[in-house]
Amino acid sequence: MIPENEVLPKNRSARPSVRVQRKSAQRAIQLLSKMGLVDRDFNLKNEEKTLTVPLIRSLQTMESELLQRELGAILGEDEFEPRKKSPRTLEDALSGKISLEALKDLPKSFDIVGDISILELAPQLGLYEKTIAQAILEVHSNVKAVFAKAGPVSGAERVRPLRHVAGEERTETVHREFGCVFRVDLSKVFFSPRLSTEHQRVARQVAEGERVVDMFAGVGPFSILIAKTVKNVNVDAIDSNPEAARLIQENARTNKVESKVHVHLGDARTVARQLDGRATRAIMNHPSAAKEFVDAACDALQPSGGVVHYYTFGEGENSEARAKSELEKACSGYQGALAEISILTLFLRSFSIRTISRGRSLAALSAWIIRVLSEMNPLLLTTRSVA
Numbered sequence: 001m002i003p004e005n006e007v008l009p010k011n012r013s014a015r016p017s018v019r020v021q022r023k024s025a026q027r028a029i030q031l032l033s034k035m036g037l038v039d040r041d042f043n044l045k046n047e048e049k050t051l052t053v054p055l056i057r058s059l060q061t062m063e064s065e066l067l068q069r070e071l072g073a074i075l076g077e078d079e080f081e082p083r084k085k086s087p088r089t090l091e092d093a094l095s096g097k098i099s100l101e102a103l104k105d106l107p108k109s110f111d112i113v114g115d116i117s118i119l120e121l122a123p124q125l126g127l128y129e130k131t132i133a134q135a136i137l138e139v140h141s142n143v144k145a146v147f148a149k150a151g152p153v154s155g156a157e158r159v160r161p162l163r164h165v166a167g168e169e170r171t172e173t174v175h176r177e178f179g180c181v182f183r184v185d186l187s188k189v190f191f192s193p194r195l196s197t198e199h200q201r202v203a204r205q206v207a208e209g210e211r212v213v214d215m216f217a218g219v220g221p222f223s224i225l226i227a228k229t230v231k232n233v234n235v236d237a238i239d240s241n242p243e244a245a246r247l248i249q250e251n252a253r254t255n256k257v258e259s260k261v262h263v264h265l266g267d268a269r270t271v272a273r274q275l276d277g278r279a280t281r282a283i284m285n286h287p288s289a290a291k292e293f294v295d296a297a298c299d300a301l302q303p304s305g306g307v308v309h310y311y312t313f314g315e316g317e318n319s320e321a322r323a324k325s326e327l328e329k330a331c332s333g334y335q336g337a338l339a340e341i342s343i344l345t346l347f348l349r350s351f352s353i354r355t356i357s358r359g360r361s362l363a364a365l366s367a368w369i370i371r372v373l374s375e376m377n378p379l380l381l382t383t384r385s386v387a
């Protein structure tokens with residue numbers, strides 16, 4: 001018999017217990033929790049007609065009387081299964097399974113898209129890839145599949161090859177970002193959770209009533225967030241990858257913004273020029289090739305011009321300055337439908353979003369693109385930096 005009031009050691013699976021009829025189960029849990037008596041290190045015993053709750057200590061007479069009166073509880077002592085605890089950190093889950101050196105080299109974070117985790121390990125951890133992937137599944141109950149990056153993002157579709165390492169073998173998932181829901185298939189379309197802050201930053205700048213052209217829309221993280229958060233907005237979302245166009249259409253429907261997001265499957269250069277030339281803003285999130293599409297972005301903007309969100313990869317320390325001169329050069333070579341029109345670029349903001357690899361970063365520029373008559377150019381040719 002366990003003495004009254006004694007708090008028991010955790011390695012002992014015999015605990016004082018309270019047994020109640022199933023109909024009183026919910027009330028029993030509530031009352032015992034309120035009294036701070038439930039021993040959460042052990043599993044409750046769920047039987048056909050009764051529920052038995054492990055207690056952290058034996059009861060005082062008054063407590064026993066209260067439980068008997070309120071719940072018709074039977075007090076006693078039972079054997080309980082210790083509750084299996086999942087490790088809280090990756091280090092905890094891996095300690096003793098991989099060497100101390102390897103533990104130190106573990107990545108500080110890894111990408112999670114929906115319920116899929118994407119691993120990128122230092123070469124010296126290659127040996128432990130499966131063990132680390134299993135540990136991720138153990139620690140993060142929301143992760144159901146682990147893939148490893150098997151090469152760089154490449155091709156026009158900007159898709160990264162992935163290799164399955166652990167968990168479910170599927171690349172399709174549902175990702176949530178700022179209240180929007182995106183269906184993504186990582187083997188067929190580009191998506192990076194690392195751009196979420198940028199998606200939000202741009203969406204926050206869009207004013208009521210704007211007309212936006214998202215020239216490289218992917219599954220829609222810019223377009224759909226804008227449509228969801230800005231009133232009376234009109235978004236043309238273009239992508240040349242049929243799978244991206246299919247998914248953005250589905251995502252627009254799921255997020256209930258299909259009336260504001262018009263999806264176009266095709267080449268941004270052609271589609272942007274076929275629009276009505278009244279956009280207030282163009283988003284050019286195709287860093288490896290954006291410069292080739294600046295003409296089309298300028299054509300898509302309203303006659304007085306508008307804002308362009310331009311992304312490019314920069315090498316070395318002056319990546320932002322180089323990004324600016326890349327956009328200026330692309331603008332100066334503008335070949336609009338009307339020969340007398342040329343373009344003036346006013347930079348609003350430039351910054352480096354993130355490092356892609358050593359010495360290489362993703363630069364973001366926001367610029368006002370203003371159309372001017374060529375004859376005025378001598379006055380306006382100098383580009384000014386305003387931010």
Ligand SMILES: C[S@@+](CC[C@H](N)C(=O)[O-])C[C@H]1O[C@@H](n2cnc3c(N)ncnc32)[C@H](O)[C@@H]1O
Nearest residue numbers: 156157158190216217218239240241267268285
């Ligand atoms: C870097 S991803 C950006 C996707 C999206 N904006 C995001 O933030 O997740 C570039 C996208 O441009 C699309 N793309 C590439 N070339 C294109 C073109 N010529 N016209 C339209 N879309 C293109 C790719 O299929 C890809 O989805």
